[in-house]
Amino acid sequence: MTATLTPVKKRSALTKGQLPKWAPYLVLAVALVLSAAIMALIGFHAFGWGLVSAILFAAGLVGWSGAVEGSRKAKDKLATCLVVGSFLIALLPLVSVIWTVLVNGLPGLMDPGFLTTSMNGVTGAFDNKSVEEGAPVVGGIFHALIGTLLITLVATIISVPIGLLTAIYLVEYGNDRPLARSITFFVDVMTGIPSIVAGLFAAAFFFAIVGPGTKTGAVAAVALSVLMIPVVVRSSEEMLKIVPNELREAAYALGVRKWRTILKVVIPTAISGIASGVTLAIARVIGETAPILVTAGFATSINYNVFSGWMASLPTFIYTQILNPTSPSNPDPSSQRAWGAALVLIILVMLLNLIARLIARAFAPKTGR
Amino acid sequence: MTTTSLTSSRGAGRAGDKVFSGATLAAGCLILAVLFGVALFLVVQAFPALTASPDMIKGGEGFFAYIWPIVIGTLIAATIALVIATPIAIGVALFISHFAPRQLASSLGYVVDLLAAIPSVVYGAWGAAFLAKEISPAYNWLASNMGWLPIFQGPASATGKTILTAGIVLAVMILPIITSLTREIFLQTPKLHEEASLALGATRWEMIKMAVLPFARPGIISAVMLGLGRALGETMAVALVLSSGALTASLIQTGNQTIAAEIALNFPEASGIQVSTLIAAGLVLFVITLGVNMIARWIITRHKEFSGAN
Numbered sequence: 270m271t272a273t274l275t276p277v278k279k280r281s282a283l284t285k286g287q288l289p290k291w292a293p294y295l296v297l298a299v300a301l302v303l304s305a306a307i308m309a310l311i312g313f314h315a316f317g318w319g320l321v322s323a324i325l326f327a328a329g330l331v332g333w334s335g336a337v338e339g340s341r342k343a344k345d346k347l348a349t350c351l352v353v354g355s356f357l358i359a360l361l362p363l364v365s366v367i368w369t370v371l372v373n374g375l376p377g378l379m380d381p382g383f384l385t386t387s388m389n390g391v392t393g394a395f396d397n398k399s400v401e402e403g404a405p406v407v408g409g410i411f412h413a414l415i416g417t418l419l420i421t422l423v424a425t426i427i428s429v430p431i432g433l434l435t436a437i438y439l440v441e442y443g444n445d446r447p448l449a450r451s452i453t454f455f456v457d458v459m460t461g462i463p464s465i466v467a468g469l470f471a472a473a474f475f476f477a478i479v480g481p482g483t484k485t486g487a488v489a490a491v492a493l494s495v496l497m498i499p500v501v502v503r504s505s506e507e508m509l510k511i512v513p514n515e516l517r518e519a520a521y522a523l524g525v526r527k528w529r530t531i532l533k534v535v536i537p538t539a540i541s542g543i544a545s546g547v548t549l550a551i552a553r554v555i556g557e558t559a560p561i562l563v564t565a566g567f568a569t570s571i572n573y574n575v576f577s578g579w580m581a582s583l584p585t586f587i588y589t590q591i592l593n594p595t596s597p598s599n600p601d602p603s604s605q606r607a608w609g610a611a612l613v614l615i616i617l618v619m620l621l622n623l624i625a626r627l628i629a630r631a632f633a634p635k636t637g638r
Numbered sequence: 639m640t641t642t643s644l645t646s647s648r649g650a651g652r653a654g655d656k657v658f659s660g661a662t663l664a665a666g667c668l669i670l671a672v673l674f675g676v677a678l679f680l681v682v683q684a685f686p687a688l689t690a691s692p693d694m695i696k697g698g699e700g701f702f703a704y705i706w707p708i709v710i711g712t713l714i715a716a717t718i719a720l721v722i723a724t725p726i727a728i729g730v731a732l733f734i735s736h737f738a739p740r741q742l743a744s745s746l747g748y749v750v751d752l753l754a755a756i757p758s759v760v761y762g763a764w765g766a767a768f769l770a771k772e773i774s775p776a777y778n779w780l781a782s783n784m785g786w787l788p789i790f791q792g793p794a795s796a797t798g799k800t801i802l803t804a805g806i807v808l809a810v811m812i813l814p815i816i817t818s819l820t821r822e823i824f825l826q827t828p829k830l831h832e833e834a835s836l837a838l839g840a841t842r843w844e845m846i847k848m849a850v851l852p853f854a855r856p857g858i859i860s861a862v863m864l865g866l867g868r869a870l871g872e873t874m875a876v877a878l879v880l881s882s883g884a885l886t887a888s889l890i891q892t893g894n895q896t897i898a899a900e901i902a903l904n905f906p907e908a909s910g911i912q913v914s915t916l917i918a919a920g921l922v923l924f925v926i927t928l929g930v931n932m933i934a935r936w937i938i939t940r941h942k943e944f945s946g947a948n
Contacts, residue, residue, distance in 0.1 A: 341841055348843035352737050355729025356746075359817070362810040363753050366764045373767070434665035442659050452666045454935060455673050461864065461931035462676070462924070463871020465898045469905075469920040470676040473683040482909075495676070498669060528658035556757025559873035559898065563905045584759040584874075591763055591878060604767070611760045622755050 288337055293330060300325035323354060370611050377609020380406055384613075387412035388581075389570035393596030400599040408595070408602075410610045412571040413586035416486065417617075419575050420565065420582055421555050423490035424497055429547055431494075432501025439502070440509040441531055459499040467495040468560030475564075484566040486575035489582070492560035497550050504546025508539040545629035552621035556614060558584035583614045676924065684918035686911060694911050701915065705922055707885035711801070711894040712923070715876060716869040718805025718889070719812055724862055726809075727816035734817075735824040736846060747821065754814035762878030765807035766799065770879060773806075774798030777890040791888040799881040802889040804896075807875040812865040819864065823857030824850055856937055863934035867927045873898035897923040 304321035308314065327350040335343035377383060386409035398404045435452065443449025471492035475483040512535050520530040536543070566579030567589055587607045594603035692700030734747050774796065781792030794800075831849040840848065851858075876899040886893035901916045901923075908916055 341844070345841035345843040348846070349737065352729045352733045355726045356733040356738075358726055359730045359750060359753070359813055362764075363749070363756075365768065366756055366760065369764050369768045370760060431665045431668060434662045435669055438659075438662035438666040442662055448666070452669060454939070455670055457935045458928065458931050459669070459673055461867040461871075461927055461934075463867075463873070463898060463927055465871065465873045465901050466676070466680070466920050466924045466927070469901065469917055470679055472905075473679040473917055474675065476683060476913075477679060481913075495672060498672070502669070526652075526655055528654050531658070552755060556759065558757070558759040558762075559877075559902050562902055566906065584757060587759050587763060588874065588878070591766065607763065611757075611763055614757055615760060618755050618757060619752075622752075 286338055287342075288334055292333065296329040296333065297322075297326050300329055323357075326350070327354070367615075370608060370615055373605070373608035374610075374612030377406070377605040377607075378612055380409070380605075380609070382407075383409040383606075383609055384414070385409060385411050387569065387571050388595070391569070391595060393598070396594075396596035396599050396602040399602050406602045406605055408606060410583065410586060410606070410613065412568060413581040413583045413610060414613070415571060415573065416565070416568070416580040416582040417555060417584075417614075419573070420486050420489045420493065420561065420580065421551060423487060423575055424493035424554060425547070425551055427490060427494040428497040428501050428550070432498045432550075433505050433543065435498075435502045436505035436509055437531060439506050441527070441535070456499045456502050459495070460503070462495065463559075464496055464557050465559040465563065468492045468563040470495060471560065471564050484564060484579055485577055486565055486572070486580040489561045489565040489580065490575065492564050493554045493557060496557060496560065497554045500550040500553060501547055504549065505539075505543050508542030508546065509535060511542075512538045541628055541631070545625040548621050548625035548628065552618050552625065555621065556584055556618055558588055561585050562588065583610050583617075586610050587614070677921075680917055680921040680924060684914055684921045687914035687918040690911055690914070695915055696912065701918060704915065705897075705919060708895045708897050708900050708919070709922065709926075710885055712870055712896040712898070712926075714889070714894060715801055715805050715808060715896050716866055718802060719808035719869040720862060720866055722806060722809035723813045723816055723865060727813050727861075727865075728820055728858065730813070730817045731820040731824055732846065732850075735821050736842070736850070747818070750814050750817050753810065754818075758811060758872060758874040759878070761807055761811055762874040762876075765803060765875060765879040769807065770798035770800075770803050772798075773803060777802070780890055788887045789889045791891070794890045795881070795892045797881065797892075799879055800890050800892060801880060801894040804876045804880045805889075807879055808869045808872055811872060811875060812868050815868055816861045816865040819861035820854065820858055823854040823861070827853045856940075860934040860937040863930055863937070867930045867934065870930065871898055871923060871927050873902045877902045 300322045304318055304325055307321055308318045327347065330350065331343050331347045334346045386407070388408045389412070391408035395404075395407050399406050435456070439449050439453060443452075468489075471488050472484075474491065475488045516534050516538060517530055520534045521527075525533070561582045562585050565582065565585070567585060568579040568581040572578050572580050587610045590603045590607035590610070594600035596603070687695065687701055690701075692698065692703075695701050695704050697704045730750060734743050734750070738746055774794065777794035777798060777800065780790045781794040784790040785792045827850045831853070832845055835845045835849045836842075876896045880894065880896075880899060881892045882895035882899065882903070883893035885895075897919050901920055904912065905916050
C-alpha cells in the first residue's frame with residue numbers, strides 16, 4: 270500500500286482554526302491537577318485550590334484559544350470565564366451562610382425546651398454551670414417567637430388594607446394624574462428608606478404623641494408597616510395591571526357599579542398574585558432587626574400584649590445574645606442560642622418565600638384564551 | 639334629566655362608588671402623609687440636638703463635629719460594597735440573561751434571590767463569627783505587603799472586625815438587588831439588535847458589548863444607585879461585624895463607624911439629649927438616602943419609555 274491511499278482524516282474547512290469540543294474539559298483537568306500540585310507544595314486549602322484552578326483554567330483556555338483562534342475568540346472566551354466565575358463567586362456566600370447557620374444552629378435547636386421556654390429567670394449563673402459542669406443549656410426563644418409573630422401580624426393588619434387600597438387607586442382611579450404619578454414616585458422612594466430610619470420615625474412619632482420612652486410592640490409594628498406598605502403597593506399594582514380589561518368592560522356592560530366590579534371581578538382575578546406579594550412582604554419584614562431594636566426594647570419574658578411593655582423578637586434576640594451574652598465570661602451558651610434562633614428565623618423566611626411561590630403557581634390567573 | 643334614571647337608579651350604588659373611591663384616594667394620600675411625617679417627626683425630635691450647646695453632645699464639640707466622621711465612615715463602607723458588588727452583579731445578571739441554558743435561567747435567578755431572603759442579622763452574625771475570622775490572615779498579608787498604601791496600613795486588626803469586612807458583608811447583601819434590576823434590563827434588550835450583531839459575525843461578547851451594554855447603561859446606573867441607597871442604610875451587618883472607633887484611613891484596622899450602626903448600638907440605652915442626637919443622625923441618613931434614591935428613580939423614569947425598566 271502506498272501512503273497516498275490511506276484515508277486522511279481532514280477537518281472540514283468550516284471548523285478549521287477552532288478549538289476541538291473537548292478543549293475546555295482537557296484544560297479543566299490539567300488546571301485541577303496543576304493547582305492540586307501547587308497546593309500540595311504550600312499547604313492544602315479547599316478554597317485556595319478552587320481559586321487557583323479557576324485562574325489556571327481561564328488563563329489556559331484563553332491562551333490556547335488566542336493561539337489557535339485569534340484574539341476575538343479569545344476575548345469571547347475570557348468574557349465567558351469572567352461571567353461564569355462571577356456567578357460562582359455569588360454562590361459562595363449563600364452556601365457559606367446557610368452552612369454556618371446549619372452547623373451552629375442545630376445543637377441549639379436540639380435543646381429540649383428551646384422552642385417552648387423563654388429567657389425569663391435565665392441568668393449568667395446557669396450558663397457558667399453549663400460550661401463548667403456540662404449541664405444542659407437552659408433558656409429558649411418562645412418569647413421572641415411570640416413577639417415576632419405578633420408584631421408582624423399587627424404590621425400586616427396595618428399595611429395590607431392601606432397598600433391594597435393605594436394600589437387600587439393607582440390602577441383603577443389614578444389615570445396617570447399628577448397625584449397618582451407622585452404617589453408612584455414616592456412609593457418607589459419609600460422602598461429605599463433605611464430600616465433604622467423607619468424605626469426612628471415610629472419611635473419619634475410615639476415619643477411625641479404618647480410620651481418619651483414609649484417602647485411597645487405596636488410601635489415596632491408601625492415601623493415595620495412603613496417598610497411593608499411600599500412592597501405591598503408595588504406587588505398589588507403589578508397584579509391588578511395584568512387583569513384583562515375585557516373583564517372590567519364585561520362587568521360595566523352588565524351595568525355593574527365600578528366599586529362592585531373592582532371588589533367582585535378585578536380583585537378575585539388577581540388575588541393569588543396579591544396574596545403571594547403580601548407573603549413576600551411579610552418575609553421581608555419578619556427578619557428586620559434595626560427598627561425593632563429602637564422601638565420594642567428587649568424583653569426576656571413572654572409578653573402577649575402588643576400595646577404595653579417591652580417585647581422580644583427573634584432578630585433582636587439574636588443581636589443581643591451575640592453582643593451582650595447572658596454570661597459575659599462564658600458566651601458560648603448565648604451564641605448557641607443565637608445560632609439556634611437564626612436557624613429558626615431562616616426556616617421561617619424560607620417557608621414564607623416557598624408559600625408565596627406555591628400560591629402564585631397554584632392559583633396563577635389564566636390570562637390566555 | 640331623563641338620563642339620570644339610568645345612572646342614579648340605585649342611590650346606594652352611587653354612594654358605594656363614592657365611598658370606595660374616596661377610601662382608595664385616602665389610602666394613597668396617607669402614604670404621602672407618612673413620608674412627610676417621617677421627615678417632620680425626625681426634624682421635630684432632632685431639633686434639641688441641633689440647637690443644644692456643644693458640650694451636651696457626645697464628644698463635647700457640637701453636633702457637626704459628632705456627625706461628620708460617621709458620615710464619612712458610612713460613605714467608606716458603602717463605597718467598598720459598591721466596588722465589590724457592581725462587577726459581580728453585572729456578571730451574574732449577564733450569566734442568567736445571556737449565558738446560562740434557557741431552562742436553567744429562571745431557577746438560577748431564584749437562587750440569587752435567595753440571597754435577598756436571608757435576614758440582615760444573620761448576615762451580621764455570619765460576618766462576625768465566620769468571615770472575620772477567615773479573612774484576618776489576608777489582612778495580615780495586605781498589611782505586610784501593601785502597607786505602603788494608606789488604606790492597607792498596618793497593624794491589621796487581629797479579629798478581622800474591620801470596615802473592609804463590613805463592606806464585604808454589605809456587598810453580599812446588595813448583590814441580589816443590583817442583580818435582579820440589571821437582569822430585567824438585559825432581558826429587555828431588543829432581540830433584533832442582538833440578532834443583527836450576531837448575523838454580522840460578532841462573537842457573543844462583542845454582541846453584549848455593542849448591543850446589550852449600551853442599551854442597559856442608564857438601567858445599570860440606577861440599579862447601582864439603588865444598591866448604594868441600601869448599603870448606606872444597612873444597620874445590622876455593620877453593627878455586628880465592625881468594632882467601631884475613630885475615623886481612620888486604613889481599612890484593615892479597627893475603627894470607623896457608620897450612622898446606622900451608631901444609632902442601633904446607642905439608641906436602646908440613650909436618654910434625653912442623646913436620643914435627639916441619634917434621631918438627628920437618623921435625619922442626616924434619611925436625607926442622604928432620599929437624595930440617592932430620588933436620583934436613581936428619576937433616571938429610571940426618564941428612560942422608562944424606551945427601556946421599560948422597573
